[in-house]
Amino acid sequence: MPVPHTSLTPRVMGRLRLASQGLLGGGFPTVPGAVRWMTAMQAQDLGSALWAVGQRVPGTAASDVRAALDAGTVVRSWPMRGTLHLLAPEDLRWILGITSDRLMNLVAGRHRELAITPDDISHCRDIAVKTVEVLKAAEGAAGASREQLFQAFEEAGQITKAQRGIHLLGSLCQRALLVQGPMALSNGKVGVQQLFVPFDEWIPESRDLGREEGIVELLFRYMRSHGPATVKDFSWWSQVPLTEARAALKVVQDRLVELEFGGTSYWLSPETAAMLDDGVPGSRSFLALPGFDEYLLGYQDRSLVLAPEHAELVVPGKNGVFRRIMVSGGEVVGTWSRTVTGKTVGVTPEPFAGQLGPAAERSFQAEGRAYLKFMAS
Template identity: 85%
Template sequence: MPAPLTPRVMGRLRLANQGLLSTGFPTVPDAVRWMTAMQAQDLGAALWAVGQRVPGTAASDVRAALDAGTVVRSWPMRGTLHLLAPEDLRWILGITSGRLMNMVAGRHRELAITPDDIAHCRDIAFKTTEIRKAEGAPGATREQLFQAFEEAGQLTKAQRGIHLLGSLCQRAWLVQGPMAVSTGKVGVQQLFVPFDEWIPESRDLGRAEGIAEMLFRYVRSRGPATVKDFSWWSQIPLTEARAALKEVQDRLVELQYGGNSYWLSPESAGMLDDGVPGSRSLLALPGFDEYLLGYQDRSLVLAPEHAELVVPGKNGVFKRIIVAGGEVIGTWTRSANGKTISVAPEPFVGTLGPAAERSFQTQGRSYLKFMAG
């Protein structure tokens, strides 16, 4: 008999589809490609988000993928940094960047940014990266580009610089490449490089075809999910998302729950017959993890009365979360005292039971080992 649908069962299906249960994915690029795009404005959080999906890896493995260009980091949607497979970035930008540029048009007027300014900065950026390459560096830092912009008369104060840089990336002229190295240590930022040099081969998908592929891959990796969840995540208008659903729904399964239509892959739906795994799972996920952030409606896995404990003041900054059996039951912290780094749970209600506490401590040790590697 199929398992009855409950919020926890739906949550565990999402855990399984995101590679957060069982064996996960074999490599870092495999995980990122499966997820299509993973929010990554906080690089440390993004590293752990990948690490939770690729067992046995270390943070250095994700950095190595960025260094090699087998994973890239850019602004494909919602004006926010994400990790993507390199071959996916250009066609996704072709779908999403126009709407984003329209959304920031007013801010560009306030900052006195014109199309000619953006083209001028493109030329400056290409020249600067050429100079850096001749000097033996694979790209230019944000500060080096800003300095070059200023020297050419393009002001960078009051967020003007980051808007110019973002515009160059939105137009697929620049992309973030290898990690920057400073004073012999791993840096926390990436170098900017010309897009076509870093990603010489890209897939070519038209808008309708691309939206249909994005929707199918979103549902396959995040289902059960609604078409509204996808529209919010991708910022693709709901009318186009619904049209795309008609193109792919014969490859998906529909679940009715709480008066809404949720979609998932047939393989995922099969778990309802065989038994959805993860009922005793406990995970310490990073802030901004797609498990919670990747949906418009998060109430299936996070009780509305606890939402502000994850995003205090609704300020858009997501705290690290503890997920038990498909439900977000608390947050967790990381603190440093000298060279000693520790983690601590902050459950929403009471304290963790003995078994959950042991599981959390195991997760904490895995996190510290991962980030140190």
């Protein structure tokens, strides 16, 4: 039965989402646990992805998330929307089985322009595997960098200019032939790039789910970790066609709770919905979330937590680049930035309206100190 919605407001709905995503209360005990719960976390900007995990796993440091990538307990790849995400390693193959065909169809025209054929992709797979083997034997390397693979492609007659190399690499990852592995070193320091390794070598064990079963699993986990959300939110997030998404919802709706708000059905876990009985916590919560955080980006309709008139302040010019956001009591109230003055690194709030009140300013500064400590460690 639908939960009564007489006390629902956009801010309450936002706080329910905060709770579902582990952003209220104690969060998650481990980095892999947080990523596995979220199923897929937007991660094209690595620094933002590190802090997104850090906000959900209290007491961690950026180095802990990098260590999880190095150990393979978390992977970073392109499972959906042609965008990098963090995932649990055992989930990547079956999710690609659902999403990759659609993405490859979308880029088919571009591949024709770049003269990329199935034989070219198979050729580059062989080149990539051989390159990793040679680097391991000669240097003890854990994988090959993008530049090393491009050089090997070129030497074998595969052109990499005009984005052809990027599309070849992307195709190998979409087909679960390659995957990004440990972090690469740059001048002796950990950089922002990862090495590429053969998929089966880096992820020796994967779950095996067929398409229908996989979509059901994906939808359930999305609603559990992102709810309250709509089936259209899920379809946009996963790129699963709406017809298949609705069919999957029928399978799992008895394991979820439906909320009707504003004439729309939203779905969430029973555990999160139970918070409505005693009042949803977090009315005074204040978070400084990274750009691209799932709290805002992970939905087709973001108007519940972000007023439409402020949307372009978060995504200027609708260019797809999400700025860092401040969230007060479930509502996005502004953006924030990292500032550097000489040798001093700080944070600056950029509220949508006026200035932050004294309590909010104190909360923001505490969040800023936590962010700077996290990123420096």
